[in-house]
Amino acid sequence: MSEDLRLLAIEAARRGAAVCMQHWGERVPIATKATAGDVVTAVDTAAEQTVREILLAARPDDGVLGEELAEQLGTGPVQWVVDPLDGTTNYVRRLPFFGTSVAARSRVDGSWLAGAVCAPALGTTWSAAKGLGARLDSGNGEVSLPLPLMESSVRLLGTGLSYDPGHRRRQLRDLGAVMTEYTDMRRFGAAALDLCLLAQGSLDAFIEDDLAVHDWAAGALIAEEAGATVSRAEDGGVSARRR
Numbered sequence: 683m684s685e686d687l688r689l690l691a692i693e694a695a696r697r698g699a700a701v702c703m704q705h706w707g708e709r710v711p712i713a714t715k716a717t718a719g720d721v722v723t724a725v726d727t728a729a730e731q732t733v734r735e736i737l738l739a740a741r742p743d744d745g746v747l748g749e750e751l752a753e754q755l756g757t758g759p760v761q762w763v764v765d766p767l768d769g770t771t772n773y774v775r776r777l778p779f780f781g782t783s784v785a786a787r788s789r790v791d792g793s794w795l796a797g798a799v800c801a802p803a804l805g806t807t808w809s810a811a812k813g814l815g816a817r818l819d820s821g822n823g824e825v826s827l828p829l830p831l832m833e834s835s836v837r838l839l840g841t842g843l844s845y846d847p848g849h850r851r852r853q854l855r856d857l858g859a860v861m862t863e864y865t866d867m868r869r870f871g872a873a874a875l876d877l878c879l880l881a882q883g884s885l886d887a888f889i890e891d892d893l894a895v896h897d898w899a900a901g902a903l904i905a906e907e908a909g910a911t912v913s914r915a916e917d918g919g920v921s922a923r924r925r
Contacts (some may be wrong), residue, residue: 683795684738684795684796684811684812684813684814685796685811685814686812686843687760687795687919688787688794688796688797688798688809688811688814689710689787689853690719690736690737690740690741690786690796691762691784691785691786691796691798691809691900691905692796692800692807692809693696693736693853694733694736694762694782694784694798695733695781695782695783695784695799695800695807695900696736696782696796696798696800696802696807697732697733697736697780697800698729698730698732698733698736698764698766698782698784698800699729699781699800699801699802700732700767700802701727701728701729702766702767702773702780702781702782702802703734703749703803705725705728705761706773706776706803707776708922710723710724710725711723711724711798712747712774717845717846718845719771719843719845720845721768721770721771722750722770722772723770723773723774725767725773726749726750726767726770727750727751727766729762729766729767730748730749730750730751730764731751731867732766733748733764733766733782733784734746734748734751734764736756737762737784738754741758741760742758743756743757743758744756744758744761744786745761745762746761746762746764746790747761747762747764747895747896748762748763748764748765748766748896749764749765749896750766750857751780753755753821756874758772758789758855758896759788759789759790760786760787760788760789760795761764761786761787761788761789762784762785762786762787762853762880763784763785763787763895763896763899763900764782764783764785764896765783765785765874765896765897765899765900766782767780767781767784767871768769768780768781768782768783768794768799768872768873768874768875768876768897769871769875771871771873772871773871777871778801778803778804779801779803779872779875780801780872780875781799781801781802781804781872781874781875782799782800782802783797783798783799783874783896783897783898783899783900783901784797784798784799784900785797785798785899785900785903786890787899791878791919793812793913794812794899794902794903795811795812795900796809796810796811796812796903797809797810797900797902797903797904797911798900799874799875799877799878799900799901801875801878803821805821806818806819806820806882807819807820808827808878808882808901808904809824809904810881810903810904810906810907810908811907812903812907813825813907814907815889815907816881816884816905816907816908818882819885819915827881827882827883827904827907827908828881828882828883828908828924829882829883829884829910831869831883831884835865836865836866837863837864837866838863838864838865838866838867838884838885838886839852839860839864839866839868839886839887839888839889840851840865840867840868840869840870840876840879840880840885840886840889841853841857841860841867841876841888841889841890842869842871842873842876842890842892842893843869843892844892845892846892849892853891853892857858860889863887864886864887868885873888873890873893873898873901873920874898874900874901875901876888876890876896876901876919877901877902877904877905877922878901878905880905880910880922880924881901881904881905881907881908881909881910882908883924885924886919886923886924887922887923887924888905888920888921888922889920889921889922890913890920890921891918891919891920892918892919893918893919893920896920897920898914898920902914902920902922905922906922908925909922909924909925910924911923911924911925912921
């Protein structure tokens with residue numbers, strides 16, 4: 683079943699990402715959420731609606747938990763967790779690091795079953811199914827993750843910062859201690875993509891402590907299936923390290 687869910691997650695993520703690309707660069711309506719800098723656009727909602735239509739057309743009894751629309755509880759064995767536009771700030775500033783994230787988890791035991799992240803401006807889709815590994819498709823067919831990269835002394839940490847000013851100050855204060863194991867850091871502004879970059883071996887670790895489950899749902903499974911050690915906290919964030 684996990685492989686079927688992976689394929690459905692890919693289809694839904696790509697369809698949602700296509701909505702994002704259709705409007706990229708347009709002057710779409712933008713609103714600020716509870717904290718300055720945390721923005722949402724009309725495209726977020728439109729992409730999530732498209733993702734839900736794909737998922738529920740294939741599996742009408744499943745539940746869907748998304749970032750923008752009301753939760754659909756469902757009666758089926760699977761709950762889908764959707765971030766229709768991860769990296770909205772990047773999106774509105776014309777930075778290409780954004781994507782649609784779709785993940786499936788069991789309503790029976792809470793285990794993560796499948797996930798896909800499509801970054802349309804990068805032409806890339808990452809995906810995974812539980813116990814079947816992680817894959818990357820950049821338009822020339824799927825390859826297994828992690829990728830065979832050049833050997834070097836480089837060790838890169840990926841991270842993100844909170845919109846809350848007080849929380850952000852604490853993160854910056856603690857960053858020096860976290861960086862002792864790494865030679866440099868990267869901040870791409872989309873946790874789902876960060877975790878996928880870790881899965882492919884481009885990052886050595888990713889740590890962020892102010893996220894919601896939809897931010898990391900698919901990316902964490904993809905990283906895990908690529909061999910990373912992943913620690914999830916549904917009320918806070920995620921950490922992942924290559925072994």
